[in-house]
Amino acid sequence: MSKDIIVIKGLDINLVGDAEKTLDISKDSKFYSVYPEDFHGVYPKLIVKADDKVNAGDVLFYDKNDEEVKFVSPVSGKISEIKRGERRKVISINILADKNIEYKNLGKLDSKASKEKIVEYFLNAGLWPFIKQRPYDVIANHKVSPKAIFVSGFSSAPLSADLDFISKDYQDKIQIAIDVLSKLTDGEIHMSIRKNSDSILSDLKNIIIHNVSGPHPAGNVGTLINKVSPINKGEAAWTIALQDLILIGSVIESGKFSSERIVALVGSSIDNPRYIKTTIGSEMSTILGKGIKDNSRIISGNVLTGKQSSINGHLDYYSNTITAIPEGNDYDLFGWTRPIFDKISTSRALTFSWLLPNKKFDLNTNTNGEHRAFVVTGSYEKVFPLDIFPMRILKACMYNDLEEMEALGMYEVAPEDFALTEFICVSKQPHQEIIRKGLDEMKKELG
Amino acid sequence: MDIKSSLHQIKEKFKGNKFAPAFNAFHTFLYTPNDVTKGGTHIKAADDLKRTMNMVILSLVPCLLFGIFNAGYQHYAAIDAANGVIREVSLFGNFINWENFILGATKVIPLVVVSYVVGLTVEFIFAVIKGHEVEEGYLVTGMLVPLIVPVDLPLWMLSVAVIFGVVIGKEVFGGTGMNILNPALTIRAFLFFAYPTWMSGDKVWVHGAVERTGTPEAISGETILGSYAQNQEIMYSLYDMFIGFIPGSVGETSKILIIFGALFLIFTKIGSWRIMLSTILGALFMGLIFNQVVDFGWITETSKFYGLMNVPFWEHLLIGSILFGAVFMATDPVTAAQTLKGKWIYGFLIGFISIMIRVFNPAYPEGVFLAILLMNVFAPTIDHYVIEANIKNRLNRLKIKSS
Numbered sequence: 001m002s003k004d005i006i007v008i009k010g011l012d013i014n015l016v017g018d019a020e021k022t023l024d025i026s027k028d029s030k031f032y033s034v035y036p037e038d039f040h041g042v043y044p045k046l047i048v049k050a051d052d053k054v055n056a057g058d059v060l061f062y063d064k065n066d067e068e069v070k071f072v073s074p075v076s077g078k079i080s081e082i083k084r085g086e087r088r089k090v091i092s093i094n095i096l097a098d099k100n101i102e103y104k105n106l107g108k109l110d111s112k113a114s115k116e117k118i119v120e121y122f123l124n125a126g127l128w129p130f131i132k133q134r135p136y137d138v139i140a141n142h143k144v145s146p147k148a149i150f151v152s153g154f155s156s157a158p159l160s161a162d163l164d165f166i167s168k169d170y171q172d173k174i175q176i177a178i179d180v181l182s183k184l185t186d187g188e189i190h191m192s193i194r195k196n197s198d199s200i201l202s203d204l205k206n207i208i209i210h211n212v213s214g215p216h217p218a219g220n221v222g223t224l225i226n227k228v229s230p231i232n233k234g235e236a237a238w239t240i241a242l243q244d245l246i247l248i249g250s251v252i253e254s255g256k257f258s259s260e261r262i263v264a265l266v267g268s269s270i271d272n273p274r275y276i277k278t279t280i281g282s283e284m285s286t287i288l289g290k291g292i293k294d295n296s297r298i299i300s301g302n303v304l305t306g307k308q309s310s311i312n313g314h315l316d317y318y319s320n321t322i323t324a325i326p327e328g329n330d331y332d333l334f335g336w337t338r339p340i341f342d343k344i345s346t347s348r349a350l351t352f353s354w355l356l357p358n359k360k361f362d363l364n365t366n367t368n369g370e371h372r373a374f375v376v377t378g379s380y381e382k383v384f385p386l387d388i389f390p391m392r393i394l395k396a397c398m399y400n401d402l403e404e405m406e407a408l409g410m411y412e413v414a415p416e417d418f419a420l421t422e423f424i425c426v427s428k429q430p431h432q433e434i435i436r437k438g439l440d441e442m443k444k445e446l447g
Numbered sequence: 448m449d450i451k452s453s454l455h456q457i458k459e460k461f462k463g464n465k466f467a468p469a470f471n472a473f474h475t476f477l478y479t480p481n482d483v484t485k486g487g488t489h490i491k492a493a494d495d496l497k498r499t500m501n502m503v504i505l506s507l508v509p510c511l512l513f514g515i516f517n518a519g520y521q522h523y524a525a526i527d528a529a530n531g532v533i534r535e536v537s538l539f540g541n542f543i544n545w546e547n548f549i550l551g552a553t554k555v556i557p558l559v560v561v562s563y564v565v566g567l568t569v570e571f572i573f574a575v576i577k578g579h580e581v582e583e584g585y586l587v588t589g590m591l592v593p594l595i596v597p598v599d600l601p602l603w604m605l606s607v608a609v610i611f612g613v614v615i616g617k618e619v620f621g622g623t624g625m626n627i628l629n630p631a632l633t634i635r636a637f638l639f640f641a642y643p644t645w646m647s648g649d650k651v652w653v654h655g656a657v658e659r660t661g662t663p664e665a666i667s668g669e670t671i672l673g674s675y676a677q678n679q680e681i682m683y684s685l686y687d688m689f690i691g692f693i694p695g696s697v698g699e700t701s702k703i704l705i706i707f708g709a710l711f712l713i714f715t716k717i718g719s720w721r722i723m724l725s726t727i728l729g730a731l732f733m734g735l736i737f738n739q740v741v742d743f744g745w746i747t748e749t750s751k752f753y754g755l756m757n758v759p760f761w762e763h764l765l766i767g768s769i770l771f772g773a774v775f776m777a778t779d780p781v782t783a784a785q786t787l788k789g790k791w792i793y794g795f796l797i798g799f800i801s802i803m804i805r806v807f808n809p810a811y812p813e814g815v816f817l818a819i820l821l822m823n824v825f826a827p828t829i830d831h832y833v834i835e836a837n838i839k840n841r842l843n844r845l846k847i848k849s850s
Contacts, residue, residue: 304489334478336498373582373625428495
């Protein structure tokens with residue numbers, strides 16, 4: 001079954017450094033790291049200590065707020081270090097990996113398993129963290145049954161992995177995951193794919209396919225939810241990333257926590273943008289090798305929503321993209337008034353990107369101006385397809401009016417939905433951070 | 448060592464210092480800072496607030512230049528008129544010439560300088576006290592203020608008004624982006640109510656008219672609106688009004704240059720065409736109603752309202768400052784309605800009320816600034832009702848679901 005969705009408002013950001021569709025196999029990393037910070041809102045309670053031996057799939061820590069949600073090791077080896085920050089907050093769990101990875105036997109999932117059994121399997125196998133929920137954009141609450149599950153089958157974000165490419169050999173695994181997950185919801189599983197693409201995803205069964213056309217954020221799962229079935233107060237929807245469906249499928253099939261992942265290496269600072277097969281938690285230095293320019297920013301994720309990393313960092317638990325772009329830590333003479341041809345703008349204020357719709361830009365990390373109060377109105381709406389007033393909800397978050405946040409549609413949004421408005425913001429306000437804090441506040445106060 | 452790195456070192460040295468915002472305000476005019484993104488999106492679009500504000504200033508420059516020539520021209524034209532000499536205006540003959548420019552510049556440039564110096568000083572002081580960067584809001588305000596005052600306005604009055612406008616109109620609300628009233632219009636309103644003799648009447652609109660009052664060299668300083676309000680004959684052609692060869696506030700007489708400014712703002716996507724268009728529609732609508740009232744014979748020539756009510760509805764756009772207000776004042780994003788629907792309603796009401804005040808208040812026929820200030824106050828209310836509809840839809844969705 002398939003339906004059409006047309007997204008009109010949005011903005012495609014064309015950048016230099018798209019990955020060529022070739023797949024390399026990464027060298028094995030010596031050390032692997034898991035950052036509890038990747039799991040927003042989780043308060044980690046470690047059950048391993050330094051020098052412990054773990055197998056891939058062994059539990060490293062669980063969430064103090066919900067002790068059944070467990071986080072497992074992506075590889076086998078010895079815990080080399082548990083890095084702590086202020087007030088003994090766990091920064092990362094570093095693992096010195098074995099040459100040959102040994103797996104914990106997670107058992108197989110009976111094809112007729114009940115809903116409870118499936119949830120239990122997911123929790124114990126460390127698969128639960130891959131299921132996220134709206135509202136609040138956090139790891140799903142397993143005690144609640146979602147009204148539907150949403151998966152984005154294509155990415156419209158700038159320089160992000162082509163999901164058709166990374167999924168092309170894994171149709172069977174995705175199907176396994178979908179068949180199991182469909183038992184967890186009373187509703188349907190919805191997936192968006194790019195209209196007129198020849199994605200293998202359109203052949204999936206047990207799922208409603210939506211053919212989406214239009215500019216970014218057409219590929220965001222939040223856009224799909226808003227167009228299909230916006231979340232009301234008291235409801236929950238689950239979202240799962242496509243690369244995580246592949247992982248879930250292969251774990252269910254094999255009974256082993258195989259944390260292999262195909263990652264796109266993109267951005268103008270990477271000499272040879274391509275796809276690479278690696279493992280969750282791998283060292284950036286191993287994945288990237290030498291082919292990276294100086295004074296670059298390395299991002300685990302895409303340029304709009306990714307996390308800042310470094311050559312000493314590690315691939316995070318959710319990312320399917322590593323981006324490297326030039327740092328913009330330089331001054332620009334009369335940058336506020338000279339005509340601009342080499343940067344993207346949605347205005348025509350002596351900025352000429354409107355003349356160059358097909359140009360690929362090489363943007364750096366400069367903010368192009370200083371932080372200011374909100375002044376300009378009406379521009380966010382042009383890149384924001386959800387039926388929500390973006391500036392209003394941002395301001396409601398800033399002054400922490402929970403009632404107003406709820407009325408304006410806070411249950412429907414995630415920080416990533418505000419990435420484009422943040423990108424074009426003339427006042428350089430941190431929209432995603434504002435929304436994130438607002439969601440956290442709401443979750444704390446309203447559950 | 449080049450300028451860039453020496454300035455960088457000064458900036459680093461002054462980091463955390465109380466006067467850092469003052470230095471940075473100048474530094475950032477030369478160089479866009481070396482700040483990089485942190486958290487959130489790693490790339491940013493090219494526009495910042497300086498660029499946005501700069502576009503508005505650019506769109507005002509033609510009006511300012513015209514205002515300088517016109518200040519000179521109107522002075523000499525009024526002298527000729529007082530001596531019984533009939534003048535035929537020609538753009539490159541007796542309008543754009545050194546005589547007019549020098550006289551105009553000596554009157555107008557001080558207004559601009561005082562407006563900026565006083566206003567920015569207040570902004571700098573507040574930035575240093577409150578420890579935030581100097582925001583760009585006043586760059587536009589400072590340009591607008593000299594354009595909307597009479598040419599002979601004493602500079603000390605302007606200074607007092609600017610201090611009042613920036614402090615009470617903006618800073619007490621929390622600075623740029625937080626104010627409820629348009630700062631430029633707050634300044635004008637202060638001048639109007641504090642020094643009415645310098646802001647209205649039949650003398651102030653032409654340079655020299657006030658000081659010559661009662662002398663044998665007395666000249667007229669009356670605007671078209673004033674003449675209409677007193678049911679007098681109008682001496683200016685539609686062409687004069689459109690090009691701007693008429694007395695009035697410094698920068699708002701030339702309708703064609705205001706239209707150029709409007710097109711520039713719309714093209715650069717800085718100004719809201721919705722507000723501009725709806726303000727004009729509102730003004731035309733009110734004008735049309737008054738025309739009908741006259742046509743029905745409810746108001747006759749003996750009425751004091753007759754003069755302005757009988758003005759063909761479209762001619763209202765050519766006289767007074769309705770067009771300037773619609774393009775440069777009503778569109779101020781901070782004080783205007785912020786929702787798309789709200790902008791239509793907000794603009795329409797500004798136009799509507801402007802013409803209403805213009806007709807019903809013959810003592811002071813220019814109601815545009817009052818109408819905009821009034822709608823500034825109501826803009827949040829308009830937005831509230833627009834957003835309420837969105838909130839209701841959301842609640843209805845929930846109700847349908849649960850029933």
